[in-house]
Amino acid sequence: MKEVPDTYGERKLDLETGLADRAASEAVLDEISERALEVALAYADAHADTEVVVMSMAPDSAATTIRKGLAMGAGSAVHIADPGLAAADLGLTARTLAAAIRRADFDLVITGNLSTDGSGGVLPAMLAELLGVPNATALASVEISDGSVSGTRNVDGGTLRVSAPLPAVISITEALPDARFPNFKGIMAAKKKPFETLSAADLGIEPEDLSVAVSIMTAVSEKPPRSAGIKITDEGDGGTKIAEFLIENRLV
Numbered sequence: 001m002k003e004v005p006d007t008y009g010e011r012k013l014d015l016e017t018g019l020a021d022r023a024a025s026e027a028v029l030d031e032i033s034e035r036a037l038e039v040a041l042a043y044a045d046a047h048a049d050t051e052v053v054v055m056s057m058a059p060d061s062a063a064t065t066i067r068k069g070l071a072m073g074a075g076s077a078v079h080i081a082d083p084g085l086a087a088a089d090l091g092l093t094a095r096t097l098a099a100a101i102r103r104a105d106f107d108l109v110i111t112g113n114l115s116t117d118g119s120g121g122v123l124p125a126m127l128a129e130l131l132g133v134p135n136a137t138a139l140a141s142v143e144i145s146d147g148s149v150s151g152t153r154n155v156d157g158g159t160l161r162v163s164a165p166l167p168a169v170i171s172i173t174e175a176l177p178d179a180r181f182p183n184f185k186g187i188m189a190a191k192k193k194p195f196e197t198l199s200a201a202d203l204g205i206e207p208e209d210l211s212v213a214v215s216i217m218t219a220v221s222e223k224p225p226r227s228a229g230i231k232i233t234d235e236g237d238g239g240t241k242i243a244e245f246l247i248e249n250r251l252v
Helices: 031-046 060-074 090-103 123-131 186-188 238-248
Strands: 003-005 025-029 053-057 076-080 108-112 135-139 141-144 148-155 158-165 168-172 195-198
Touching: 003 060, 025 031, 025 060, 031 060, 031 108, 031 168, 053 060, 053 090, 060 186, 060 195, 076 090, 090 123, 090 186, 123 135, 123 141, 123 148, 123 168, 135 158, 148 168, 158 168
Parallel strands: 053 076, 076 195, 108 168, 135 168
Antiparallel strands: 003 025, 141 148, 148 158
């Protein structure tokens, strides 16, 4: 699960570091992460021996947000919090999460296909590669059985059905159902559920790993304010003026 700036709030970058300014808006669980958890919880509802663990790599301040996953029904949580991971790119993020997942002796990793802040969309595939397991991405439906996972993926002109043996990594789209709301009983129970906090060192991520970025930010600047568009008054030549504008801006 991922904590992100509220979609409906103001989003800003710190112009000195290039990192998200987390104080600019309320921090919330990404909706696609909640839907991914709902897939796991729906399966657990029908299979009592299922263990659902929520996992997130996020600052210390995200602990309260992560506990929402416990309140929704997950059995335990793993929070990877380390100041050295603050500027982690997708590669380091994937390596860190994969190291934590290995410790959990997993059967199935369920993620969202695309976060609403970074919008990288590659983390599920990177996790599968690092873990050495099959990967089924962008699923619009999911069926989990004893030894495999399957589902459908929407493609141009149709629907593709995919399946993979367990253990595996899957990512889901917003076609999956909305997540359940935590009720009072769940909120109270969440306070007593196991909540493990890990550092990079706990996962074997060395200090030199934290200082080596595969991707490098070269510049960051504030988005310029929107300017007024060009108004064209039709005096019999409106169509010509529009065509000239489109050609000038290479839009046709």
